[in-house]
Amino acid sequence: MKKIKYYTLLLSLFALGFTACDDNLDVEPEQSLSPEVATSTPANIQTILVGMYAEARDNDSYGGHIALASELLANDGELSWNGTYTQPAEFDEKAILADNSYVRDIWMNAYEIINQANIVLANLDVFDDEDARAQAEGEAKFLRGLAYFDLVRLFSKPYEMGANGGQLGVPIVLEPVLDASAITYPARNTIEEGYSLVINDLTDAYNLLPEDNGFYASKYSAQGLLARVYLQRGDYELARDAADDVIKNSGFELTSDFSAAFNNDENSDEDILAFQVTSQDASGNSFNEFWGGYDFGGRSGDPDLSILDPHFSIYDDPEDDRAEFFYETDRGVATMKWQSQFANIPFIRLAEMYLIRAEANERLDTEIGATPLEDINTLRLRANATPFEAVDLDEILMERRRELAFEGFALFDAKRLARDVGDISYDANNLVLPIPLREMDANDELEQNPGY
The missing domain is CATH 1.25.40.390 (Serine Threonine Protein Phosphatase 5, Tetratricopeptide repeat)
Known part of the structure; x- marks a missing residue:
């Protein structure tokens, strides 16, 4: 046959x-x-x-x-x-x-x-x-x-x-x-x-x-994804330069506070690319299905994926908004990143570009665009966390975990x-x-x- x-x-x-x-x-x-x-x-x-x-x-x-x-x-x-x-x-x-x-x-x-x-x-x-x-x-x-x-x-x-x-x-x-x-x-x-x-x-x-392509992929969507690809390969110089290009030239800005980057019906200021979801999408999105509590559109696992105590050890400052971006359900703790069933799905955020540039600069002992300390503190200040006086590679990678948790x-x-x-x-x-x-x-x- x-x-x-x-x-x-x-x-x-x-x-x-x-x-x-x-x-x-x-x-x-x-x-x-x-x-x-x-x-x-x-x-x-x-x-x-x-x-x-x-x-x-x-x-x-x-x-x-x-x-x-x-x-x-x-x-x-x-x-x-x-x-x-x-x-x-x-x-x-x-x-x-x-x-x-x-x-x-x-x-x-x-x-x-x-x-x-x-x-x-x-x-x-x-x-x-x-x-x-x-x-x-x-x-x-x-x-x-x-x-x-x-x-x-x-x-x-x-x-x-x-x-x-x-x-x-x-x-x-x-x-x-x-x-x-x-x-x-x-x-x-x-x-x-x-x-x-x-x-x-x-x-x-x-x-x-084009530089601006509505909510479809733009040249900076491609450059942001290239930064991710180069980082995955260990091409740190190319990753750094691609991320720097996006930060300097794309026109995107970090949202004024951490929570504003998520659960949006329209793209946020830092969404270099977000996948669009509307109320006409019968199933919403499975980020919400699995990570959201039942009261917020998630499944009866409430949530299917709950966050356990060991995760919270990564946060070094109790005032860090990211350490508080959770809520209690009947069966565990849920992340607030995926509370909305019909919100757009952030896929390439400007915050990731700061993290890539900081890591690559640290590995290469360069300061293209900004110092690693400046990039990391840019994210920490946005999250109301105490800024560092110095950073090393381990701290940069830990900051990456804090910022990008549960995003894949x-x-x-x-x-x-x-x-x-x-x-x-x-x-x-x-x-x-x-x-x-x-x-x-x-x-x-x-x-x-x-x-x-």
């Missing part, structure tokens, strides 16, 4: 509304578009791009599940999983099955985004307006680079510069699929090839996108910093997600990750 179930690229055909019609009919249903029509005009290409943002914002991806996997896989006694779902429990136990549906859907959704990006990039000739064409290309490359970045981070061993770039990453697919008969069955590319694609895509996006950075920071999770080594097999079972069953070219 033909393996048409393989590769989630096929699902994006349905997402675009491509359906076959009866051979006896010449009339195409109004709600259906053939591939030729769907890619025939700039307006239709723009519709595909809007759909890509919706895919990225989906709960399976940046609506919460990627962050959930990161925080639970890195959990070492600071969180309690109170929920009834078995898939997140497997993350918390570091005992993930290859048929875990959350893992499957993270993979599927990423490749849906990638295929739609490839469709856009293959049909840029429909644009007569060069600015519109550049913007479409930039947004497609931004979202494709984003999807591949997190696929590599989740499904591969942690990147170690000059050491393991030849190890298995994820399949790289650059050709669009508009017909199920054209689906291919690629093997996995290397980690280095994955990162090279990500950096190339995001660099192109930075050069193509935990696993990725543990891996890049070679920080073990309890008695589990940072590069252990069970801190890498399995290639989903459905993909392994359908594609003989895929090699499973060790331990699964």
Whole structure:
């Protein structure tokens, strides 16, 4: 039997509304578009791009599940999983099955985004307006680079510069699929090839996108994500310079107080990129579903993820607003970051850029843009914490934990910093997600990750 179930690229055909019609009919249903029509005009290409943002914002991806996997896989006694779902429990136990549906859907959704990006990039000739064409290309490359970045981070061993770039990453697919008969069955590319694609895509996006693009990705969204990518790789000079560019030139500002960065119906002053959620989104977002108390829209775990006493040891000042950004529920302590079911989801905040610049400057013994002390105190003063008189790398990394807690950075920071999770080594097999079972069953070219 033909393996048409393989590769989630096929699902994006349905997402675009491509359906076959009866051979006896010449009339195409109004709600259906053939591939030729769907890619025939700039307006239709723009519709595909809007759909890509919706895919990225989906709960399976940046609506919460990627962050959930990161925080639970890195959990070492600071969180309690109170929920009834078995898939997140497997993350918390570091005992993930290859048929875990959350893992499957993270993979599927990423490749849906990638295929739609490839469709856009293959049909840029429909644009007569060069600015519109550049913007479409930039947004497609931004979202494709984003999807591949997190696929590599989740499904591969942690990147170690000059050491393991030849190890298995994820399949790289650059050709669009508009017909199920054209689906291919690629093997996995290397980690280095994955990162090279990500950096190339995001660099192109930075050069193509406008400085202001509403709530869609702008050139500074691309530069902010590049700063994150370079930091993950250990390219500290490039990470520093990218973060410095965003801080100096983007026009974004830290919110006046820490709480104003979260639970907003519109983007805050420091949202370099936020995924949009409205009251018309029936499920809201899964950040709120899992992290919010029942009275604030969360599940009956109240909350499914509660914060335990060991976490509070990271706060050095009781007056720090971040140390008080919690509330009591019937079953535990919840973070206030995800109280609103229909708030936008901050994805790249300006605060992260200060942290990246401070860490990179400290590692390089430079003071590009500001001293590490100045950057860290900028965040501490915003949070009403006592400013430091001096900082070292350990203190900068602790400030990063205080500022970015529960936003999905935990696993990725543990891996890049070679920080073990309890008695589990940072590069252990069970801190890498399995290639989903459905993909392994359908594609003989895929090699499973060790331990699964």
